[in-house]
Amino acid sequence: MKVIKVKNYEEMSEEALKVVLEVVKGNEGSVLGLATGSTPLGLYAKMAQDHKENGTSYAECRAVNLDEYVGLDASSDQSYVYFMRENLFKHIDIKLENTHIPNGKAPDKNAECARYNALLGELRQDIQVLGIGSNGHIAFNEPGTAFDSVTHIVDLAESTIKDNSRLFNSIDEVPRQAFTMGLSNIMNAKKILILANGEGKANAIRELVLGEIREEVPASILRNHPDCILICDESAGKYI
Numbered sequence: 001m002k003v004i005k006v007k008n009y010e011e012m013s014e015e016a017l018k019v020v021l022e023v024v025k026g027n028e029g030s031v032l033g034l035a036t037g038s039t040p041l042g043l044y045a046k047m048a049q050d051h052k053e054n055g056t057s058y059a060e061c062r063a064v065n066l067d068e069y070v071g072l073d074a075s076s077d078q079s080y081v082y083f084m085r086e087n088l089f090k091h092i093d094i095k096l097e098n099t100h101i102p103n104g105k106a107p108d109k110n111a112e113c114a115r116y117n118a119l120l121g122e123l124r125q126d127i128q129v130l131g132i133g134s135n136g137h138i139a140f141n142e143p144g145t146a147f148d149s150v151t152h153i154v155d156l157a158e159s160t161i162k163d164n165s166r167l168f169n170s171i172d173e174v175p176r177q178a179f180t181m182g183l184s185n186i187m188n189a190k191k192i193l194i195l196a197n198g199e200g201k202a203n204a205i206r207e208l209v210l211g212e213i214r215e216e217v218p219a220s221i222l223r224n225h226p227d228c229i230l231i232c233d234e235s236a237g238k239y240i
């Protein structure tokens with residue numbers, strides 16, 4: 001794993017943009033694996049700005065997202081499909097029909113997992129963007145998830161519900177389940193870009209970089225990936 005330590009969130013997002021642009025410019029039909037959460041917002045803003053100012057086109061790109069809450073769809077402003085439209089898709093020229101996120105309102109959850117997993121088989125990510133949870137989760141793969149997991153439904157860990165409650169009116173509104181890519185779907189990406197900022201991620205980054213590779217720290221599997229880049233700011237990287 002290549003580690004790039006930068007000063008702050010702005011520099012992290014700037015460096016991340018360079019990595020994404022290198023992929024997109026080398027292949028205009030790239031498959032972009034995308035994440036939600038606070039971490040990639042700076043990157044997405046920079047992609048939007050670069051698209052506007054420099055004309056980088058995503059018209060031929062496809063996108064696959066990591067996860068979605070069970071029970072939410074685009075009509076909910078807490079859903080990840082809404083998040084992606086508002087924070088990235090509507091600011092670049094990607095075609096919405098080429099963007100994919102598990103359907104949080106799917107009537108048959110197991111069938112939805114199978115559908116999404118098959119889709120990931122067809123759309124191998126040229127790059128997968130990731131954030132990391134304070135407990136070392138990636139996507140919604142919580143500690144203890146099998147390294148060979150595929151798309152599945154998870155019961156969210158209490159720590160994740162608490163972390164994510166800042167985005168809801170109250171902690172009771174945070175869904176208790178989510179659809180998520182499994183760890184093997186993430187590892188299947190040709191390139192992985194994991195971003196981390198802030199002190200709250202410092203322990204997770206220490207475990208990712210220096211700890212043992214083990215299922216209790218889902219992100220640690222990334223050390224086995226042949227082309228993984230970690231970009232973290234000083235606070236998140238303070239132990240490494």
Ligand code: F6R
Pocket residue numbers: 034035036037038039040066067130131132133134137138139140
């Ligand atoms: C988001 C996702 C999560 C987040 C992680 C960090 O699609 O799958 O794993 O990347 O929870 O969240 P933030 O960036 O909000 O700190």
